[in-house]
Amino acid sequence: MLSTLYKFPFAFAIVYYGVIPLGYLTKWWTTDDKMKGNSTILVTGGAGYVGSHTVVELLNNNYSVIAIDNLVNCYSNGQNEKPESLKRVEKITGETVTFYNVDIRDREALDKIFKLHKIDSVIHFAALKAVGESVQIPLTYYQNNIAGSSTLFEVMAKNGVKSLVFSSSATVYGNPQFLPITEEHPTGQGCTNPYGKTKYFVEEILKDVCASDADWKVVLLRYFNPVGAHESGLIGEDPSGVPNNLMPYISQVAVGRREKLTVFGSDYRTPDGTGVRDYIHISDLAVGHLKALEKMLDPSFASWKAYNLGTGRGYSVLEMVKAFAEASGKQIKYELAARREGDVAACYADATLAKNELNWTATRDIKDMCKDTWKWQKTNPKGFQKS
Template identity: 55%
Template sequence: MNILLTGGSGYIGSHTVALLAGAGNHVVLYDNLCNSHADVVTRLNRIVGRSLVLVQGDVRDADLLERTLQEQRIEAVVHFAGLKAVGESVADPLAYYDNNVTGTLCLLWAMQRCGVRTLVFSSSATVYGDPQYLPVDEMHPTSAVNPYGRSKLHVEEMLSDLAASDGDWRIACMRYFNPVGAHESGLIGEDPSGVPNNLMPYIAQVAAGHRDRLSVYGGDYDTPDGTGVRDFVHVADLADGHLAALNYLGSSEGAGWHAFNLGTGQGYSVLQVVREFERASGREVPYEIVARRPGDVASSYASPDKARLILGWQARRGLDEMCASAWRWQRYGERL
């Protein structure tokens, strides 16, 4: 299959590229490199054993998207391109709506003009807002609480409306919980610019000695050790979920709009992750408990039953492998 991956050189995109290309698909990366690096493509070439196509362009450039879809004979799109930092979205909401919502609209116009009607969308569990019950399943009400989450929810609603208007569309929205870890090769992994927004790369940088200590936001939640509990899922399992979604959309049952949680169904506390990372790295991870962050909830974890029953997908990698692969990437990948 000929597949276009917008944001294909990013964290989750690059791991999905490695999987899809490794399975024999013709994979085309489309990325403006605003939050990634061109050398990721060089590393991907090493992983898959051949040169991949990179089109450097912005997802809001509908003309370039249309030319790429036509020239590469694209049959399906996996849409990762988007801004994704909650705090940044609060400070600059217009940038998030412009990039995430307008960018998706430009992609859809290009796809429609080219007759490409199969799309896997990189969504987020942030569309659920504060959990009203646990585990969170796909029937949970959606109510995003920040501009980043609302931009994802707006896109989901737009895609649902599109599929309802035209029965030829086949769309899957993949709602991620907390992606972590790195490729088994150590060649690609999460590479945040500046101070990491996510827990795992921050812990890795503390373990490597690049940062003094981890700030743990809140130690008095109603959880087993007082720290927040989240559903962490290995990025390689997420890549598997996208392949499963593409296969499902290509089946006789794949028409229309679908939403799937991608998570393990199990929550881990911040301190559990710290202790497991210390075991994986053999390094101490100093930390301090500080005040809670506004908007954080005590616990959030997925019900992945729908993905298991419909896609035949489930997370296979545990917290030990998540931490071990993140540490391998921290030690090896950053020096390449």
């Protein structure tokens, strides 16, 4: 081609000084990994807290993303409007997210999405997730989390998509029999709340599916307590109504949305009497899903495997309050109350298996968790909703 262009100086000049630079600028051609675009991932619950942060990592690492969400726990200007969290994900990454407002229990709508797109794998987040609430409305949790997941798996199988990363939880271990918790810890024994039981039941369903069909590949990610926000401050945890988790409640107290924090339980057998948990930065957790996806897509991977995602370090509620006060410069008012039904005294992970097999380890500490949460909250005092 160039030999021909040399005979036509003006054409050569246009190509050399115009088309080629434009090609590099617009990435018409490149060997950059970010441009390969050879896998499409369906992310259920993609507009939620963990989902949106994972979508950032997927987009930044060359995957195309289709996100579905029923908007039950995320903010949108309307039923047909892309959720604000995903708009901000697009701003962070410079990439586009295809979004559908769909409930995973809607078989027909799910099937249409699978037929419309060539989906390679699924990361399944969509679930109701509050421990205390699950004790109050167990049937709602069983219907959404178990029946919805079963419908999703049936539609996946029907459309020949049999690779899945499942967002499970440390609650499947119930009241810990030993600490730190390894993946060898019994699951389903003494689960203390319906939320944990739904995660356990879905894990068991997936194990049975893998046993029945060798084409299925499943990674179960049992993560502990996600906290923090994206370092940009553009996305973070924005629960609907009163927060059920510790960190968003603390941050809302700090920003003035709540008067004080209620600490449930001050008589546990822990150093200061309050519950101890393994808090993991949301961005570390999101990277864990990416590593799990890579593991699952390896040709040598077969059937299913479970991994803990945590730091291996437990912090009490009062330690978290103190750390957040230092990060924000705000006094965090709190009051002690009776234990909350469904909670355990202490729970923290041994994540050695994830380190060895996924090449993953948490890199951010409690200061990063509090700093990034505060940046998100003070920049967005009302969350994603416009103030």
